Amino acid sequence: MSEVYRPIGGKLLTRHFYFMGVLVLIGAFFMARRFIFGIGDVANLSDGFPWGIWITYDVVTGTAIACGGYAMALLVYIFNRGQFHPMIRAALLTSVFGYTLAGLSIVIDVGRYWQLYNVFLPQYANLNSVMLEVALCVTLYTLVLWIELSPAILEAMKDNRHLRQVRHALFFFIGLGILLPTMHQSSLGSLLLIAGYKVHPLWQTNIIPLLFLLTAITMGYAMVVFESLYAAVNLDRPIETDLLSKISAIIPWLLILYLVLRISDLVWTGAIAALLKPGPEPLLFVLETALFLYAIVNLLHKERRIRPRVLFWTALATILGGSLYRFDAFLIAYNPGPGWQYFPGVGEILITLAIIAVEIMAYLFFVKKMPILLAARPARLGAKA
Template sequence: MTNMTEVYRPIGGRLLTRHFYFLAVLVLIGAYFTLRRFIFGIGDVSNLSDGFPWGIWITYDVVSGTAIACGGYAMALLVYIFNRGQFHAMIRVALLASAFGYTLAGASILVDVGRYWQLYNVFLPQYMNLNSVMLEVALCVTLYTLVLWIEFSPAILEAMRAKRALRFVRHALFFFIGLGILLPTMHQSSLGSLLIIAGHKVHPLWQTPIIPLLFLITAIAMGYGIVVFESLYAAVNLGRRLETDLLSRIGAIIPWLLSVYLIIRLGELAISGDSVYLWQPGLEPWLFITEIALFLYAIWILFDAKKRQRPTQLFWSALAVVLAGTLYRFDAFLIAYNPGPGWHYFPAVGEMMITLAIIAFEVMAYLFFVKKTPILAADS
């Protein structure tokens, strides 16, 4: 068993690079549109409507963004549930990405909600609808965001040299690790349940009673995919050692998850008879085929042990998993969503710039933390 007391160090290096400044410009542009949203109202910067009350802010920042941010959840399952201690060194950076992803998802909800000043009502017991799946998602996402920062706090406390607080947090971590596994299991599946409520508005190629299970499986697969993707990115762009063997082992898990997902999804389509919609004209069949093709590409690469040992193929297959899972959510929540005649939606410039700003801010924060705080395990 690998020693689970790894040494973590900041990687150092110059922070204020041209890429960092470019990201900062995107953040400033997004901040401008965000300011307009809060001064002039949501209609000033978005094309949201009664037919499409959820645009890219919810579809990407929350539904897709939290799935992409499932790296911490996926690695916690691997290390703490399946006792694979050799992957423990990758937990901290996975938690960092997850904490950022969930925090910014919460921030995007504040931008998206019309009467944001009443958002606190969600947490008041007298206003809670205990039969609401949306309430469960809101409470779980909020609590999980807090849990992620508590799980990640040892890195911050180490950087601050707060030894007493660090000892206290480490003694309590086992409780938060348990919560950190339970909560995303609940809300990632519940995000799929939101579509069941939408009924016929969701295209039959995506509407199914088992969509909560499909959302959960793909979220876990995307979590492993983003861990591989980020690790390879750090190795190439931040001068880190390639952990090809460890990443290959993580990659080996993904095709099994995707195979289960495809068997369930395609089997359900065949049994329900909704597979007939694959042969109808329109954009939806091509979107479905693109999703499946991306998943199959990842399966083809990652089931082959030799291909998994090649960083380039590992990188592209991990990216394919993340893109396929994101497209699946975009199709179900937005592109293949039809509220009825007369309703159309395409994101406004303000919506797109705010979303790009959120992504840019996350990358900037990631670069700051890995360069200035002990996040990544020290290269041997």
């Protein structure tokens, strides 16, 4: 751990920050309504669509986007690419907030939130439930993420005694922090297995856990690239083009693996025939695939992937493709039967928006006040080395 991390400093209460604050206040208003008048007051959820954007975006997509920490840990500690170590804290930070706020979303989304602790009570545990596995894993992983991030906070607090203790045990938590996402990111896909015919055949498959896991890792890498570029654009950080293009080089291979698996599975089961049926679902499938193909085509070329704009758009396409895959499986290509429809309600959207705003605000707070980002290390230097 020879890298030097430093808070980037600067004014925290920018206009940008205040705007986010307003979004949070609006969301807080609807959250209050949700707790006073019930979920139906703000959300368009129904008995046909029990899960809306709170689950699909905030939890399923949100944690996949927050897989940066997991994906980078996999790269650094398992595939031993130490050169990416400098990026790990920033990736961890987005993961911490992605998961923590997914947890908050769950509190808002579940109807009987005051009994949420039942999930941890052994007498209630249902070991057959995919949901139980996801709930336990996500909670535990959120905890692990905070422990993994704690050195940054402890450094900021100059609490060296605890810092040393944490550092000694960190290897275990890092290991755990790789296992847990592997388990629950795949299980997030497995959640849909039981829904059977309600999920369109182009998405309903027995290998859905593997597909969810692969896309989550891919989205994690894309998010690391995107977040780094965000820092460059919005916080005037130097662009780490060299590292980013190296990370981006992994993405197409993961996506190719994903596409091969998914399409050969569709062919194998015959579900590919659904592609020729009318309706929006085949188009959505094509759109997902097109987004991934765009990323693959652009990132396979070495000279293209060193251009920040290409990195930006391919990262965005990967995140969008992975998000669309999740939205399709959970919402758009989810059909509980005729007569049911769902589009998120205004309050529902604004609560989700508030959660995203909190994430961005917390990110800004942490990078400005805590040693998260690497001490100035211009892009050109990296390129030269």
